[in-house]
Amino acid sequence: MALLTALQGGFGDSSDALRIDGRALSREDLLGAATAVADRVAGAPALAVLARPSVETVTAVVGGLLAGVPVVPLPPDSGPKEREHILRDSGAALLAHAIGDSAVGDSVAAAAVSGVEALPVDPAQRSATTYAESAGDATGFVLYTSGTTGAPKGAVIRREAVAADLDALAAAWRWTAEDTLVHGLPLFHVHGLLLGVLGALRTGSRLVHTGRPTPAGYAAAGGSLYFGVPTVWSRLAADPEAASALAGARLLVSGSAPLPVPVFEKLAELTGHAPIERYGMTESLITVSTRADGERRPGSVGLPLDGVRTRLVGEDGAPVPSDGETVGELQVAGPTLFSGYLNRPDADAEAWTADGWFRTGDVAVIGADGFHRIVGRASVDLIKSGGYRIGAGEVEAALRDHPAVADAAVVGAPDEDLGQAVVAYVIPDGPVTGDQLTAFVAERLSVHKRPRRVVLVPELPRNAMGKVLKKQLLAESGER
Ligand code: MLC
């Protein structure tokens, strides 16, 4: 079966089946334009896509999928170091981008370094070539995501994993062609791209992408199904007029980070809809969710999706009971799981158990009724800020590259708006300011990875082994 059932099946089309940042396309137009991309990329080892929220990005992604070429979304704000790593590591031969994209220069320069060819995408082009559907176990995507240390890792995602996840979500949320999906999330992650774009092209729902996920944009879109990260929902809950415009929607869905209970409650009060909360990871796609026809409990992510299995494991590796009290590491198995990290057997060895379960690194509690509650992350070194996953080690390494930095420790400080904010503690080795260091990191990594705050300190708290006491730094960061 085709991955993008509704797109390729041609049913129920309209001139604005897809609206992104004010520009509209019918599914027929998208299919013709994407096929023109497919004609140019067929046979390539991988297709990188400079993933701005644009019709060009969707055209390029769909073109890669039609041609059976693995798609590698490139965050448009990633710094040169990150960009070069992604292009080189993924083996991408082509970098698709919008014609006339004024910011494409840097990426193309980075691409030139890696021997990648720039591929301008014109959504007005058309082709009617037909491509045979690729095998389900073929790679659909390589999605780059941060670990606690080192450069981002490429998670290899099979086409059938995407299809299985979208079908399980459609069942849980009663997501159909009757829906109009609205969101404004970035198009280089699971949430915004796989669910937020491919979900619409598989179910046949209309899609309105608001460019950025602002309360005003969501209020004006008139959708039935809304996606957001908790930061988006908390900003909407702080804007009662915009929130009340969502009263006519069918379902509001939160994910990518914990939705604070007060935000859940405020949203329910202002919109009349208790939000759905779902849990997932780049590596596993979405695995647990509350259901459209079931209980939506604040602070809980609900039940495993169809086909997904979960278990809790204690520090000794032994199972712990699902009694609503005992915490354990959440492990998952099922058809939505990734195949492994590209070129990283070491990371694979850490991520999988001997019996084939994926270690999420999240700590959770499961109730006797099967409801899951995510308690937190096992490691303080994986930060979630505004729904973005950020490795403390990657930011620390970027800071240490600065000549006036002797050492640095990065933590995710509690933050009302972002969930966690990146805060860097730096031992200077010469005259330097926090602003200079933030700018230095921004030149190398994505915007959302740069510290929101830099604290210059004479030394870092360490234990007897010399390891930095991050929990102590976290406690200090919360006092400010
Ligand atoms: C950001 N800015 C900074 C800065 N960081 N300026 C100075 N110093 C820093 N440290 C700038 C930004 O560039 C921006 O500038 C402005 O400040 C506002 O930034 P912001 O506070 O980050 O706000 P915003 O851009 O609105 O971002 C909030 C957000 C964003 C929620 C929209 O974080 C977001 O899109 N998050 C979604 C992440 C996501 O999709 N995750 C899914 C992962 S998949 P300017 O000039 O641009 O305004 C996954 C699986 C699953 O997790 O379960 O779903």
Ligand code: AMP
């Ligand atoms: P990413 O790989 O960017 O998708 O990040 C995955 C991580 O986001 C998970 O390991 C969790 O820590 C976190 N996460 C996603 N959804 C939720 C949720 N609903 N509640 C709590 N944490 C979540």
